[in-house]
Amino acid sequence: xxxxxxxxxFGAMLLLMVVGMPIAVSMAAVGVIGGVLAYxxxxxxxxxxxxxxxxxxxxxxxxxxxxLMGELLLRSGxxxxxxxxxxxxxxxxxxxxxHTGVGCSALFAATSGSSVATAATIGTxxxxxxxxxxxxxxxxxxxxxxxxxxxxxxxxxxNLIIYGSLTNTSIGKLFMAGIVPGILLTGSFMLFVFFYSIxxxxxxxxxxxxxxxxxxxxxxxxxPAIIFGIVMGSLYGGIATTTESAALGxxxxxVLVWRAGQLDWxxxxxxxxxxxxxxxxxxxxxxxxxxxxxxxxxxxxxxxMTAWVTSFGFSATQMLIxxxxxxxxxxxxxxxxxxxxxxxxxxxxxxxxxxxxxxxxGIFIVLMCELGMITPPVGMNLFVVxxxxxxxxxxxxxxxxxxxxxxxxxxxxxxxxxxxxIATWLPNKM
Amino acid sequence: xxAILSKDRFEKCLGTVFGLLYVALSxxxxxxxxxxxxxxxxxxxxxxxxxxxxxIGATIAFSLALIGRAxxxxxxxxxxxxxxxxxxxxxxxxxAIAAFAALLAYCAWYVIADTFVYKSVSPTPxxxxxxxxxxxxxxxxxxxxxxxxxxxxxxxxxxxxxxWKILDDEFGPRTTRxxxxxxxxxxxxxxIAGRKSLGGLAKRKARS
Numbered sequence: 001x002x003x004x005x006x007x008x009x010f011g012a013m014l015l016l017m018v019v020g021m022p023i024a025v026s027m028a029a030v031g032v033i034g035g036v037l038a039y040x041x042x043x044x045x046x047x048x049x050x051x052x053x054x055x056x057x058x059x060x061x062x063x064x065x066x067x068l069m070g071e072l073l074l075r076s077g078x079x080x081x082x083x084x085x086x087x088x089x090x091x092x093x094x095x096x097x098x099h100t101g102v103g104c105s106a107l108f109a110a111t112s113g114s115s116v117a118t119a120a121t122i123g124t125x126x127x128x129x130x131x132x133x134x135x136x137x138x139x140x141x142x143x144x145x146x147x148x149x150x151x152x153x154x155x156x157x158x159n160l161i162i163y164g165s166l167t168n169t170s171i172g173k174l175f176m177a178g179i180v181p182g183i184l185l186t187g188s189f190m191l192f193v194f195f196y197s198i199x200x201x202x203x204x205x206x207x208x209x210x211x212x213x214x215x216x217x218x219x220x221x222x223x224p225a226i227i228f229g230i231v232m233g234s235l236y237g238g239i240a241t242t243t244e245s246a247a248l249g250x251x252x253x254x255v256l257v258w259r260a261g262q263l264d265w266x267x268x269x270x271x272x273x274x275x276x277x278x279x280x281x282x283x284x285x286x287x288x289x290x291x292x293x294x295x296x297x298x299x300x301x302x303x304x305m306t307a308w309v310t311s312f313g314f315s316a317t318q319m320l321i322x323x324x325x326x327x328x329x330x331x332x333x334x335x336x337x338x339x340x341x342x343x344x345x346x347x348x349x350x351x352x353x354x355x356x357x358x359x360x361x362g363i364f365i366v367l368m369c370e371l372g373m374i375t376p377p378v379g380m381n382l383f384v385v386x387x388x389x390x391x392x393x394x395x396x397x398x399x400x401x402x403x404x405x406x407x408x409x410x411x412x413x414x415x416x417x418x419x420x421x422i423a424t425w426l427p428n429k430m
Numbered sequence: 431x432x433a434i435l436s437k438d439r440f441e442k443c444l445g446t447v448f449g450l451l452y453v454a455l456s457x458x459x460x461x462x463x464x465x466x467x468x469x470x471x472x473x474x475x476x477x478x479x480x481x482x483x484x485x486i487g488a489t490i491a492f493s494l495a496l497i498g499r500a501x502x503x504x505x506x507x508x509x510x511x512x513x514x515x516x517x518x519x520x521x522x523x524x525x526a527i528a529a530f531a532a533l534l535a536y537c538a539w540y541v542i543a544d545t546f547v548y549k550s551v552s553p554t555p556x557x558x559x560x561x562x563x564x565x566x567x568x569x570x571x572x573x574x575x576x577x578x579x580x581x582x583x584x585x586x587x588x589x590x591x592x593x594w595k596i597l598d599d600e601f602g603p604r605t606t607r608x609x610x611x612x613x614x615x616x617x618x619x620x621x622i623a624g625r626k627s628l629g630g631l632a633k634r635k636a637r638s
Contacts, residue, residue, distance in 0.1 A: 020508030020519055020603055022501045025526040032533070047533070048540035055488050055567065058480040064452055064487055077620045116606075120613035240463050243480050247459035250452070270616075272449025273441055273494065276487075280495030281502055283488045287534070335502055378506055380606070387610040 003308040006301055006346070009034055013342065014334070023338040024284040031292035038299045046298070047291055054290045055283075058243055059165055063286075064279040065246035066156045071271040071278075072253040073111050073227065074121075076262040081220035082107055083125050088214045091206040095197035098135060099190050101126045102147040106186045109151020111224050114278065115373065116384050119148040123388040131391060133204045139196060141389065142374075142401025145381040146189060146409075149370035152336075154182035156231055156249070159340060159366050161242065162286060166293065166344050169358045171242040172235045173427035177359045178366070179232075181416065181423055185367075188408050196404075223256045236430060282337070289341035302349040309350050316354040320417050323347060324368070324410070331372025335380070340369055363423040364416065371409050374402040441497060448490045455483045475556045482563040489570025492531070493577050501527065503603035517594045520601040524585045528578035535575040538568040 009030050016026035035043035054060065073079045083104045090099040101122055109118040123144050130140040152159040155175035164171040231249045234240035240248060257263045296302055314322065330339050344365065351361050373381045376399050386395045416422055462476040495501050503523065508516055542564045544550070551557040581601075588597040 017504055018507050019511065020503045020505060020516070021523050022503050022527055024501060025523065025530050028530050028533070029526070044533075044536070045540060048537035051534060051537040052485075052541045052564070052567075055485040056481040056563075057484065058477045061455070061480040061484040061487075064484070064491065065456060068449070068452055075616065075620065080617075080620060116609050117613050120610055121617055124614060124617055234463070239467055241477075244459050244463050244476070247456040248463060250456035251460040254453070268449065269442055269446055273445035273498075275452075276445050276448045276491045276494040277498045277500040278495075280488070280491030280493070281500045283484075284492055284495065284501060287488075288530075335504055338502070378504060383606040384610060387606055388614065 003305060006305055017338065018333060023335060024288040027292050027338065027342055028288035031288065031295040034299060035295035046294060050290055050294050051287060054287055057165065059171065060286065062161055062243040062246040063158055063282055064275060065243065065250050066158060067278050068271065068275040069227070069246065069249040069253045070111055070114065071275050072257050073224065074117055075267055075271050076257040076260060078223045078256060078260055079108050079111055080121060082224060083122065085217040085220040088209045088217045092208040093194065095193035096204060096206040097126060097130055098139065098143050098193045101144050102186060102189045102193065105144060105147025106150040106154060107224055109148055110154035111227065115148045115151065115381055118151060119144060119381055119384040120388055122147070123385055127389055135204065136200070137393065138397050138401035141385050141398040142405055143189065143193060145374050145385040145398055145402050146405035148381045149373045150182060150186055152369060153178050153185065153366050155179065156246070157366065158282060159337065159369060160362055162341060163344065163362045163365060166289060166341065167348050167358055169362055173359045173430060174362045175232065175235060176427040176430060177363050177423040180426055181363055184422065185412055188412060189405060192404060192408055226256065227252055285337060285341060292342065293345045296345045302346055305346050306350050306353050310353065316356055317417060319351060319354055324413055327368035328371060328375065331368060332375045333378050334372065335378065336369035336372040339372060340365055357420065357424055359427055360420045360423045367409065367413055367416065371406060374406060437497065441494060444490050444494055448487055451483055451487050455480060475554065478552060478554050478556060478558065485563055485567040486570055489567060489574055492574045496527065496574065496577060499604045505603035505605050508603055517597055520597055521585045521589045524582045524601050528575065528582040531575035531578040535571040538564070538571045542568050
């Protein structure tokens with residue numbers, strides 16, 4: 001199996017995806033065709049136990065559970081209230097409401113997990129007030145698009161669960177590893193907004209709310225904090241496995257929704273249907289990924305690609321720089337979830353061979369996915385933000401507004417490569 | 431109109447089964463964690479149950495995602511293709527999903543046939559006969575395949591009759607616009623509900 005065939009297969013898969021075939025089917029088709037070409041009919045029989053293995057994997061049960069938890073917090077309006085509380089605390093800094101947008105997107109996306117829901121909610125609440133108070137349109141739009149990407153890095157993150165399941169990496173460690181980079185990247189976004197606002201003195205300033213009001217609003221941050229504490233606390237303390245922590249999260253979310261007086265049958269049904277649709281989409285892609293993975297491992301593609309890449313004599317750092325470019329370009333055209341699952345079976349063995357830490361690489365991959373969400377032409381968050389703005393401007397505003405944030409992410413990736421401890425320090429404390 | 435109503439009801443029914451399955455699982459697992467940590471005892475089998483819940487839940491979720499057109503497709507270049515080609519691709523992607531669903535159902539059949547031959551049980555304290563969860567799994571995947579085949583049959587009829595517009599509407603990729611509109615609608619509903627509950631709270635306070 002030489003590298004040429006791999007590129008042909010990968011190219012075919014990309015083509016199927018780009019012309020609008022379902023992502024899951026595109027991946028499975030390439031996997032099945034490749035496997036059958038190599039092994040004939042017996043390949044079908046090899047798929048069967050793999051599919052049962054994936055569908056019976058208790059670890060993956062955490063995906064519908066985390067999605068359900070997020071839906072409950074989102075549809076009950078618990079997540080919406082965070083905006084007011086954050087606005088009260090962050091609004092008086094230079095850059096005012098922009099910080100609120102970034103901070104809130106980070107928290108919101110971390111709990112809800114859906115970037116469309118995040119951008120729609122934050123954008124709808126924030127954009128009109130940003131617009132009417134005279135904030136720069138581009139920075140407003142860009143900060144909301146970029147803020148919405150933070151959710152897949154900050155745990156609980158479905159992307160990290162998928163990475164962990166494909167590479168047999170501890171989800172608990174991956175979640176821990178996401179915390180520090182998540183906070184630092186959110187901080188970097190805010191720092192940029194801060195300095196940008198100081199330089200552009202035309203940016204409006206927000207009045208400071210009285211302390212008593214601010215303290216009272218803190219209670220709106222309590223529910224998300226409780227959920228985060230239960231999920232991450234039980235994982236960090238070794239009390240629960242990933243799926244158990246997700247189950248605890250669901251139970252806690254139901255209790256919080258009930259305490260907020262929002263628990264009724266209509267809401268539950270709505271959450272159930274939404275959760276089923278989202279998880280069905282994710283789980284079908286994962287099923288395909290494992291079929292593709294089977295073809296890749298049986299045909300020795302990973303080994304031959306590793307041999308091919310090592311023949312260039314790259315150091316680990318050089319290889320990572322190549323991968324940054326690879327993912328940056330790929331992320332422009334691919335949906336990020338499929339980009340992740342389709343490439344990991346090949347890139348993971350290569351970087352492992354060069355000595356990269358599997359937990360660290362998970363954070364790296366997710367960072368690359370975040371970039372893909374705000375790089376045109378296929379940058380989901382750009383379209384979502386463009387879709388919710390009411391002023392009718394061109395999408396170029398959003399793309400230009402996102403550029404500084406793309407640069408920050410690239411810079412952050414460089415820092416993460418230079419100082420891998422940013423990701424590995426916390427999980428090593430477990 | 432009645433077709434839409436029944437689709438909605440079907441979604442809600444399946445969704446409820448799916449949701450209650452995971453809520454029940456969560457309660458069981460949460461109880462297990464508390465018992466294990468606080469009382470140092472165990473209900474056993476929460477892990478195993480989680481695996482079966484996934485096998486059954488995933489198949490329901492596949493079907494619901496299919497009906498809700500939630501299986502992701504990249505729509506940006508698709509929209510740029512010549513219209514007829516785009517329509518044919520819409521038909522093809524429906525057929526491709528049906529073929530994939532059929533493959534999964536075949537896999538389930540293959541696995542379960544083995545299970546019956548070897549009378550396999552799970553390697554756990556419960557020693558569950560695997561035929562039980564796998565039968566439910568097979569049924570779920572067959573349902574998924576049947577729905578996909580039914581939808582493809584409809585798409586084929588539309589294609590043959592040359593009803594391009596309907597085919598595009600029903601089988602085209604869900605656009606970002608549609609997704610955003612759904613979210614915005616939901617958000618509006620939430621803020622109305624929020625105001626109502628705040629109003630209710632104020633009334634309750636006024637009474638006390």
